[in-house]
Structures are given as structure tokens and as C-alpha cells.
Amino acid sequence: MAEQSIHIEVAYAAVDEQALLGLRVPEGTTVAQAIEMSGIAQRFPGVNFSQCPVGIFARLLDSPDEHVLQSGDRIELYRPLLADPKEVRRLRAAKAAQVRKAR
Template sequence: MRVSVAYVEDGAHFWRTLDLPAGTTAREAAERSGVQRCFPRADPQACQLGVFGKPVSPERPLEGGERVELYRPITADPETVPRNDREEPE
């Protein structure tokens, strides 16, 4: 089956399409993609994983055509970051 693995960090991105056996898990796909060689902080053992924008268990078996995403941890408290509220013109 063909799946993709995606990761973004500091404006740089990683996208790799892989042919993997049926039953491959989200974590296995992330590990086999080589993302951590390009981005050392993209550890498939530590990062939250998702498929098409929805968090999933690392042990979730994938289906052909799916995109595995590695999510970085939040590094700022959202309540302390200033909002970018712009007034809309009337």
C-alpha cells in the first residue's frame, strides 16, 4: 500500500511517499520514512501522530492513500501569546 509521511518544522517541510505492507502502523510508517534523520526532533516514539489532521494511536494500522503527520509539542502557552485580532472594515 502507498502512504505518505509529513512533518513541518521552522518553515522547512518533509514529505515522503512510501510503499509499505498492509497492516503497517502509523508509528512504523513514520519510522520507515526517515523523517528523524532530516529533523532530529521528529521522533516517532515521542511525537503525537495523526492521519489527515486527526490524532491517532501510534499503533493504528494504516490504509492505502493515507497521510501520517508528526505533530510537534506546543512550546508556548496559548493564553500568554498575544492574539492577532484585526478589526474588520465596516
């Protein structure tokens, strides 16, 4: 009997390049297995994808090794933030207050 396959996507956005790879994988494939199968590590050789947070449609996964994919899932590999968004907003607000005060 032929093995059934499902269609999934693997997405990653570097600072200067983005990749959205569509592929067919056997039913029962885990997220970690699909990341390996996608070849994304060869496309972005400087990234250690085993250390990246991973999600399915923006929902963070605790265990990519155990999460079994369903047809249509999009695996998202997240890169670390360069700056804390809350800190950036705080600094921007402080700068705006200084500008208002100087007027």
C-alpha cells in the first residue's frame, strides 16, 4: 500500500531574505523531521535551527520533536529579536518627551 503524504510549508525570515518552502511529507511526520526534510538549514547555513523557537501559524510549540503535522500546516522558524520591543518603545517615548520639553 502506498504511503499517504500531506502538504506543509516551512517559513523563515532572515533580516535580508525570506523563504517559504512547500513540501510533501509522509503522514505522521513531526515538525522536527519536516524541518530537516525541507533543507532550510542548507539555505541558511549560519542559522542553528535546532535552537530556534518554532511555531505553527504563530502558535509556539513546546516540543517540535513530538508535534505531528497535519495537512496545510505552516511551520514557522523564529529568529531571536535584536532588541526588546518594550525597551524600544520606552526609549522612543522618552526621546519624544525630551523633544516636547525642548520646545
